[in-house]
Amino acid sequence: MAGFDFFRSRRPGYQPRTPAAALKAVGTGTVPVEQFVYASASAKPLDEEPFDLEEIERVLARPSLNLQSSVLLKSVLEKLIGSKDQEVALFGAEGVNALESRALIRIEKLRTEMKTRPGGEVRRKLAREFFEMAELQAGSESVRTFYLLEAHTSLCGEEGELTLSRADLPLAIDILVARRLLEEADQLLARVDDTEDVEVQLMSARVAFHRGRYHSVAETCRALAASGAGVGEKEKRAISFWADRDA
Amino acid sequence: MTPVKEGTPPARHAAELLAFSIAVGVVNWFFPGNPGFLRGFFNPYVTLSLLIAVSYGKYYGFLSLGFSALVVLGIAAGRGLSISAEAPLPLAAAIVEVYLLGIIRDSLTRRDRKARELLVSLSRDKGLLKRQVRALRDANSELEERISRQEDSITSLYSQVQVLGSLNLTKALGAILEMTARFVGATRCSIWQHRPEESCLAFVSGKGWEAAGDTRTLLPDEGTIEGWVVRNNAVFSVKMLLSNEPLARMDTGRNIITMPITAGRRIWGVLNVEEMPFARYNLYSERMLLVIMALAAPGLERAIEFDSVVHQEDINPITGLPSFPELYAMLQLDLARLRVESGTLAVLILELSNLDELAGVHGREQAMLFIRDIARLVQETSAGQARVFHYKSQSQLAVLYPRLDADGASLFSLTMLEKVNSTEWRVKEQRAYLEVTLGFAALSGAEQTADELLEAAQNLLEMQKV
Numbered sequence: 001m002a003g004f005d006f007f008r009s010r011r012p013g014y015q016p017r018t019p020a021a022a023l024k025a026v027g028t029g030t031v032p033v034e035q036f037v038y039a040s041a042s043a044k045p046l047d048e049e050p051f052d053l054e055e056i057e058r059v060l061a062r063p064s065l066n067l068q069s070s071v072l073l074k075s076v077l078e079k080l081i082g083s084k085d086q087e088v089a090l091f092g093a094e095g096v097n098a099l100e101s102r103a104l105i106r107i108e109k110l111r112t113e114m115k116t117r118p119g120g121e122v123r124r125k126l127a128r129e130f131f132e133m134a135e136l137q138a139g140s141e142s143v144r145t146f147y148l149l150e151a152h153t154s155l156c157g158e159e160g161e162l163t164l165s166r167a168d169l170p171l172a173i174d175i176l177v178a179r180r181l182l183e184e185a186d187q188l189l190a191r192v193d194d195t196e197d198v199e200v201q202l203m204s205a206r207v208a209f210h211r212g213r214y215h216s217v218a219e220t221c222r223a224l225a226a227s228g229a230g231v232g233e234k235e236k237r238a239i240s241f242w243a244d245r246d247a
Numbered sequence: 248m249t250p251v252k253e254g255t256p257p258a259r260h261a262a263e264l265l266a267f268s269i270a271v272g273v274v275n276w277f278f279p280g281n282p283g284f285l286r287g288f289f290n291p292y293v294t295l296s297l298l299i300a301v302s303y304g305k306y307y308g309f310l311s312l313g314f315s316a317l318v319v320l321g322i323a324a325g326r327g328l329s330i331s332a333e334a335p336l337p338l339a340a341a342i343v344e345v346y347l348l349g350i351i352r353d354s355l356t357r358r359d360r361k362a363r364e365l366l367v368s369l370s371r372d373k374g375l376l377k378r379q380v381r382a383l384r385d386a387n388s389e390l391e392e393r394i395s396r397q398e399d400s401i402t403s404l405y406s407q408v409q410v411l412g413s414l415n416l417t418k419a420l421g422a423i424l425e426m427t428a429r430f431v432g433a434t435r436c437s438i439w440q441h442r443p444e445e446s447c448l449a450f451v452s453g454k455g456w457e458a459a460g461d462t463r464t465l466l467p468d469e470g471t472i473e474g475w476v477v478r479n480n481a482v483f484s485v486k487m488l489l490s491n492e493p494l495a496r497m498d499t500g501r502n503i504i505t506m507p508i509t510a511g512r513r514i515w516g517v518l519n520v521e522e523m524p525f526a527r528y529n530l531y532s533e534r535m536l537l538v539i540m541a542l543a544a545p546g547l548e549r550a551i552e553f554d555s556v557v558h559q560e561d562i563n564p565i566t567g568l569p570s571f572p573e574l575y576a577m578l579q580l581d582l583a584r585l586r587v588e589s590g591t592l593a594v595l596i597l598e599l600s601n602l603d604e605l606a607g608v609h610g611r612e613q614a615m616l617f618i619r620d621i622a623r624l625v626q627e628t629s630a631g632q633a634r635v636f637h638y639k640s641q642s643q644l645a646v647l648y649p650r651l652d653a654d655g656a657s658l659f660s661l662t663m664l665e666k667v668n669s670t671e672w673r674v675k676e677q678r679a680y681l682e683v684t685l686g687f688a689a690l691s692g693a694e695q696t697a698d699e700l701l702e703a704a705q706n707l708l709e710m711q712k713v
Contacts, residue, residue, distance in 0.1 A: 020384075069395070206526070212498075
């Protein structure tokens, strides 16, 4: 295969360590494109022990990490805090601090923006930031609850006085499920006009699942399976599993 | 003179050209003897037409020439002169020159337009390419992140399976829960050990239990789904509630997937998934759990066997007390349980400081019998609540006393010291004096490990000796 010639004919020279560096090097013609493909596909899982501190630092340096990566990174950094090597422990503590400070700065910016330009979009962004901050606090239940409450307040108002739009609904359900306010989640979904909306039906099934109303989950999934609604791969698996009477 | 812009009306240009010709004609009016500037080397009319041809193209050049000819004819008529003999040659030369310059100009204009079009096209392509590169870079970053966080990778599974080979039951159970969380997405899961002699299942390890309000750590093996799984050696999945009425009656909302854990031929306990995301509850997750349990079975079986062998062999033949490893394993299980129950526990370490002295006088076996008697005294004083183990040296005993806080432990220690000192210890009518020192630690609100708790008790013991 042509791709393997790259390894056979490789000469000593610049070897980019990361996929991003390899991509830049390909752009300048310093290394062949195979180097980028190889580097991209060979990234080591973050939480594989022994931990690769350079890799962790590199991922930590990214300004826009998504929630899943942030949660994983924090769990790895928390493991590092327990290290006997003081430098590694300090690196872990600083990393956690950096991760949380970054989120807090974003929250502060959005709060300021809310004062000058209050609106649904900014409100939703702020609530999303609080929700993600809560998800980062998996090990500390009280802090997590605090941020979930902040997320709820940002989205729905102090006493739920704000009217939620359709775009607010998924986040509102995420927050209510995380706070285990399943009855409220059900009531919120019941107020949605468009009962044929696939996403709303999936949310209903999800809330029913957490409430232990499995007959309702099965019914919703059968209806969704019968309608052949276009959904993601994960949801498709869950729907077909519940819709299948024999499984 | 401005170059012709595309889209400018031809009539406006024609008017402009006429104006230029008239302007030259006005100047020509003041040269009455030379209408059309036909005499001499320099002819402004021809020059104007050439400039027009270069700037606007050959057709405008011809038009300018035409206008100039009309103006010159007008001037000649006005002055009453005839130019028919002198005009044809310069006019013919001007026509040829305008034509040639016009062709050259058109050719250059075409080339220029093509170059501009190429530049626009290249610029557009470059912009498009930049956007594509940015999108690819973002996609690469996302893919790279996905690879970096591949929690459910085979290498991760392999690492956890390796832990199962450590013969440490606590670690092995932790590894099973870790795999369940990673590969199935369980946010709350636990392992329960079946105790047939007590007809119950006891909580031995859990993940995600800190956040939950459920504090039950013992379940009956009758009338519960966990018990049903043990008795039938069958997997329970919450979807079964839709079609199985007896199971639906037993359901308390605690079980989503419950799997038996086998050790050899017997069912050792169950793995229970209590919470997981809706989207992750599917056939794949069920099969994944079966794979995890199949991979874990050999290692777990060895760890359970090792644990029971250690449990049996580590009984001191003289005192009948279990050894330190047993204490450590028991303490870890107790701590895991207490984290769920939010209960308290005290650890006491007693040391018979003059054990060697007593052994020298009465013999080693008799000295060890004093240790046994102290242990019995502890159990009597605690009304059977405390469990006594050997600690790190032969002269030390460790006591696990559940539901006892720091104040209670302090009081119990004083009582023990008083009882040891007030008891008349005798060997064959010969009086013996036992010197006992004591240190203790109680589980505080903060999360403490077994090591931390033992170390705290040991530190206090060392301080008593000073």
